[in-house]
Amino acid sequence: MQELTHYLNGAHVKGTSGRFSDVFNPATGEVQAKCPLANADEMDQAVKYAMAAQPAWAAVNPQRRARVMMKFVDLLNRDMDKLAEALSREHGKTLPDAAGDVQRGLEVVEYCIGAPELLKGDYTDSAGPGIDMYSMRQPLGVSAGITPFNFPAMIPMWMFAPAIVCGNAFILKPSERDPSVPLMLAELLEEAGLPKGIIQVVNGDKEAVDAILHHPVIQSVGFVGSTPIAEYIYGTGCSNGKRVQCFGGAKNHMIIMPDADLDQAADALIGAGYGAAGERCMAISVAVPVGDETADRLIEKLVPRIEKLKVGPYTAGKDVDYGPVVTGAAKANIERLVQTGIDQGATLVVDGREFNLQGYEDGFFVGPHLFDNVTKDMDIYKQEIFGPVLSCVRAKTYEEALGLAMDHEMGNGTAIFTRDGDAARDFANRVNVGMIGINVPIPVPLAYHTFGGWKKSVFGDLNQHGPDAFKFYTRTKTVTSRWPSGIKEGGEFNFKPME
Numbered sequence: 291m292q293e294l295t296h297y298l299n300g301a302h303v304k305g306t307s308g309r310f311s312d313v314f315n316p317a318t319g320e321v322q323a324k325c326p327l328a329n330a331d332e333m334d335q336a337v338k339y340a341m342a343a344q345p346a347w348a349a350v351n352p353q354r355r356a357r358v359m360m361k362f363v364d365l366l367n368r369d370m371d372k373l374a375e376a377l378s379r380e381h382g383k384t385l386p387d388a389a390g391d392v393q394r395g396l397e398v399v400e401y402c403i404g405a406p407e408l409l410k411g412d413y414t415d416s417a418g419p420g421i422d423m424y425s426m427r428q429p430l431g432v433s434a435g436i437t438p439f440n441f442p443a444m445i446p447m448w449m450f451a452p453a454i455v456c457g458n459a460f461i462l463k464p465s466e467r468d469p470s471v472p473l474m475l476a477e478l479l480e481e482a483g484l485p486k487g488i489i490q491v492v493n494g495d496k497e498a499v500d501a502i503l504h505h506p507v508i509q510s511v512g513f514v515g516s517t518p519i520a521e522y523i524y525g526t527g528c529s530n531g532k533r534v535q536c537f538g539g540a541k542n543h544m545i546i547m548p549d550a551d552l553d554q555a556a557d558a559l560i561g562a563g564y565g566a567a568g569e570r571c572m573a574i575s576v577a578v579p580v581g582d583e584t585a586d587r588l589i590e591k592l593v594p595r596i597e598k599l600k601v602g603p604y605t606a607g608k609d610v611d612y613g614p615v616v617t618g619a620a621k622a623n624i625e626r627l628v629q630t631g632i633d634q635g636a637t638l639v640v641d642g643r644e645f646n647l648q649g650y651e652d653g654f655f656v657g658p659h660l661f662d663n664v665t666k667d668m669d670i671y672k673q674e675i676f677g678p679v680l681s682c683v684r685a686k687t688y689e690e691a692l693g694l695a696m697d698h699e700m701g702n703g704t705a706i707f708t709r710d711g712d713a714a715r716d717f718a719n720r721v722n723v724g725m726i727g728i729n730v731p732i733p734v735p736l737a738y739h740t741f742g743g744w745k746k747s748v749f750g751d752l753n754q755h756g757p758d759a760f761k762f763y764t765r766t767k768t769v770t771s772r773w774p775s776g777i778k779e780g781g782e783f784n785f786k787p788m789e
Contacts (some may be wrong), residue, residue: 294469296332296493297476299339300486301491306332311466311495316382316614317603319652323380324757325466328494333461333501339508340432340459343487348457348756348770352410359402361482362451366396369478373471377442378604380468382614382654385604387566394734395447398755399738405455408760421772427764429457430509434502436523437472439465439616440569442674446472448741452759454479454488458509461490463502467616469493497655501525510592510763510784512754513537514571516674517700517746518722520755524749535750535762538572538657539674540702540743543695544731545717546579546588547688554708554729556591562678562705562731564599564658567612568742569620571747572703572725572732574665575675577682578691585684589662591678591694596640596658602647609761613656615677621654624677628659631670631681637662666694674700696722702743724748 293314295302305326313323328336364751366373374388379390411425433451450460464472469491476489492498503506503526510533513523517538527534544562546555562574579585602610608776615621632638642657656677664671665680671681685691695704705727706717714728723741727733735741735756739783742753752758 291321294323294325294493295473296326296328297473297489297491298336299343299490300480302473304494313380313467313469314617314654315379316616316752317650317653317655319618319654319759320508321469325469325493327466327509328492328498328501328751329754330497330501331662333494333498333505335494336461336492337432337505337507339487339603340461340490342505343485344429344431344457344459347454347488349457350457352409352455352457354459356403356405358479358483359399359405359455361449362479362484363396363399363403365478365482366392366399367472371653373443373474374585376474377468377471378613381439381442381468381616383566383569383604384608384610386602386608387612391441392443395441395444395451397737399451401755402455405760409456409758409764411766417595417770420774421770422743423768423770425766425768428767429764431458432461432508432788433458433510433763434461434463434508435512436463436499436502436515437465437513439467440566440571441514442468442471445514446475448755448759450489451756453510453763454484456763458763459490460486461492461502461508463492463494464498464500466493466495477554478608492520499523500526503532503781504530506530509533511535520749523566526740533762535752537571537742537747537754538747538749539700540573540747541672541674541698541700542572542574542703542705543576543578543691543698543725544574544626544704545685545688545691545695545708546577546584547706548581548708549709550585551709552584552591556588556595558707558731559592559680560595560599562611564678567615567656569615569676570732572734574705574731575679575681576671576694577680578685578694579682580685580688580691582684584664585682587625590658591683593640596660599647599658601655601657603650603653607787612678614727615656616654616786618654621656624679625754627670627673627675627677629681631661631664633669636667636668636670636681636698649714666697672698692717692721696720698746699745700743701745702729702747704728704735705733724753
């Protein structure tokens, strides 16, 4: 049985707390590794290493820090297949999905190569008589990130790349369910030239999280996960004087207008609803066709597509549409919510409960499900299922469909499929959701924009990656300077050299 490590000060270090969690192979259900769970003393040691290394790194000019990121991009491309395989082995997602996980993180690293431009301050000449003013963006010191299981490469890179290139040291607490890729990323960063101590990977559970939140040296904390935990981390971190950004759960709606290309919409729902087994915060879990005729035609197109989905282990290669969910507990929760949907009166059009994969009977596989006639009082509508379950909520009018997305307590992403530019423009302007897709089912912004939802999907005032990341990981210092003039009337200098 493999025993994983922490990564401290440039070296793999065994855990000393005596506590471990199981890392499963989701396809077989077998325990493949033990992940150490750090205590407060281990977290404190990581912080001490980061404190010692950070001042010298902050003194390195932004161009040289950016060169480390340039080299890191090269290494990520070199090891893409290796990283994807390790990610799939612990998470369960298919190899193409795993490579996409790495790629979307890599794109943020590429954006961070522009740090010299992004860290420039402002300058005002002659703000007053003989007075100039300028601002500087300076690093916070030591920052930390708490990242989820569903994107073990992408989200850590969304956090540590901008933090580090801004001159901070960074402590990463990845998910204990799939910790191997974050450890590999730390190794690659130091191969790229990052000094020892600037990146620390500390595995753990709530004890490690609380150690981060209460440590007086850690200046900022980023988090991605469920809404209840996001609220806890945001409240606790802020009360301890930290800068905090937390991204919580989602319930993403896709509105299908009567004039939409229904083949395009159905194909989009298959990818957005069932890709990565639905374990994405930007997954579409609610389809909202406008009008019964639209709904009937959409269901007619969805059913054969869903029934053709191939579910299997990542080792099956490109022949698999999605793999298992991450743990047995996740599978049990999905199955519980499916049964709740049935009990509360939704129509189960495609039933994935009896799915069974020969040779992988103990794996955490969940067949695809499609519900129709879902209403907004049902648990499968209100809660984030995080599985391959799509709910169809029929709306009589566009206004009713818009109201569903607006009234839900979560506001991460939403989409509309239509040929009507006026409807699309109205939807984008009015809906109170952070990321909008127009004929795009999963509207995740590219790296040079920012990622973030509204309502209970986010806690904090700055988004992830893009320009907001450089604001989050730096403080602005403004200098007002005045130099007494040495010029007399008539143009002569009244200047005495220093003795």
